[in-house]
Amino acid sequence: MKPPPFTYEAPSTLDEALGLLTEHGDEAKVLAGGQSLVPVLAMRLARPDVIVDVNRVPGLADIRHEGDTLTLGPMVRHATLEHDPVVGAALPLLSRVAPHIGHFPIRNRGTLGGSLAHADSAAEWPAVAIALDAEIDVANSAGSRTVPALEFFVSTFTTTLQAEEMLVGVRFPTWGTGSGYAIEELARRSGDFALAGVVCAVHVEAGKVAKAGVALLGMGSVPVRLAALEAELIGGVPADLDLEELCLAAVADVDAPSDIHASGGYRRRIAAALTARALARALEEAANA
Amino acid sequence: MPDDYDDLPPSVPVRLSINGEQHKVRVEPRKTLADALREDLRLTGTHLGCEQGVCGACTVLMDGKAVRACLLLAVQCEGSEITTIEGLNNADGSLNTVQLAFQENHGLQCGFCTAGLVVSVTAFLDDNPNPSDQEIREALGANLCRCTGYQGIVRAVKQAAGQSPPGGVYGHGASTSEVSA
Numbered sequence: 001m002k003p004p005p006f007t008y009e010a011p012s013t014l015d016e017a018l019g020l021l022t023e024h025g026d027e028a029k030v031l032a033g034g035q036s037l038v039p040v041l042a043m044r045l046a047r048p049d050v051i052v053d054v055n056r057v058p059g060l061a062d063i064r065h066e067g068d069t070l071t072l073g074p075m076v077r078h079a080t081l082e083h084d085p086v087v088g089a090a091l092p093l094l095s096r097v098a099p100h101i102g103h104f105p106i107r108n109r110g111t112l113g114g115s116l117a118h119a120d121s122a123a124e125w126p127a128v129a130i131a132l133d134a135e136i137d138v139a140n141s142a143g144s145r146t147v148p149a150l151e152f153f154v155s156t157f158t159t160t161l162q163a164e165e166m167l168v169g170v171r172f173p174t175w176g177t178g179s180g181y182a183i184e185e186l187a188r189r190s191g192d193f194a195l196a197g198v199v200c201a202v203h204v205e206a207g208k209v210a211k212a213g214v215a216l217l218g219m220g221s222v223p224v225r226l227a228a229l230e231a232e233l234i235g236g237v238p239a240d241l242d243l244e245e246l247c248l249a250a251v252a253d254v255d256a257p258s259d260i261h262a263s264g265g266y267r268r269r270i271a272a273a274l275t276a277r278a279l280a281r282a283l284e285e286a287a288n289a
Numbered sequence: 290m291p292d293d294y295d296d297l298p299p300s301v302p303v304r305l306s307i308n309g310e311q312h313k314v315r316v317e318p319r320k321t322l323a324d325a326l327r328e329d330l331r332l333t334g335t336h337l338g339c340e341q342g343v344c345g346a347c348t349v350l351m352d353g354k355a356v357r358a359c360l361l362l363a364v365q366c367e368g369s370e371i372t373t374i375e376g377l378n379n380a381d382g383s384l385n386t387v388q389l390a391f392q393e394n395h396g397l398q399c400g401f402c403t404a405g406l407v408v409s410v411t412a413f414l415d416d417n418p419n420p421s422d423q424e425i426r427e428a429l430g431a432n433l434c435r436c437t438g439y440q441g442i443v444r445a446v447k448q449a450a451g452q453s454p455p456g457g458v459y460g461h462g463a464s465t466s467e468v469s470a
Contacts, residue, residue, distance in 0.1 A: 035357070038361075105412075106342060
């Protein structure tokens, strides 16, 4: 299983990288962590003429927490999100999600930007971006634009990124004290892609749920934001919420895929149970935070 | 895509630093680090199990961090320090702590996964010098072993972490060369 022939470019500036994407368009692919792209090349599922390796472009892995915003560069590795103290303090959900991605050698190379741009339907970061209303910065040679996470993901492996564009940053609102976060996934082996999973964040003020962000992964071609469930939670007193019933109702309408790993119905059952479990944990953390 | 092989993008020179030694190879850009190590540098300790990053047999260290050599292009590795299984022995050629622990605890049978495991465990223990049983088992998920059932490997990792005395299943610090048939 060897990659097909390609021309390799290793630009040393972002402008150079974007120039190459403009020049080659559809025939170029950006190489970030390589943990998804190189297997795709090895299995010859894609045959780009040009590989644009952005690992040598400086400044793409910055982490900044300013006010209520955590800004992350596209080349921030999963391992960094797992261990970096600034990330852990600003948005604990990120440090808790990261260990679920593959295994540690994969996390040493794989990147946040790569995961978002690749848009695997069972990936974690797209679900986190959607649950937390992240904003995704995209650039081409002519300029840049910002895409809300909910609009960025179109379908499996498909985002609104155009051929000459590159993801250049992600901004997450931070939730502050009184918040709780959880991820729950079911995979047959640790590190496998999840059959179904959920990521959530809740914020409790004066004993009531003030804000909630809940998104499912592996339950459709793109992450599923459970907006109706969030509306049910808001204003509620955590101890009075019947999470099991609310979550069963929330997933009932989700058209989850059926494949060799699980049926849609089974995925819905898992999603309901995991969401209730995740919310219970997050709400307890929020109450004690 | 090129229509015939005369149109192939040319091979390029790549400087690689492997186990502290400098090498220069000439490879197609599409050649993975794993293949360059094995074919161009004859360092065949790094094995190919799946060539898609799931099995861990190709694990090497890149600047001290465990990575899949089958998911790195050789051309990407200029400027990085690569450590392979061949670079882990002690300076006098004897087995290091991790390698000895594998040997003494039946941490291998056919040996195909072993190089990747030893490298992976070396990196894991560098970052987690005193891991819990659960942490060890989760970390070992990074490498597939078809033969052993992992129990000997778990014992090896615990011994390498200093959680059990040297000597492994042979007990009382005996070197395996002293064990009678």
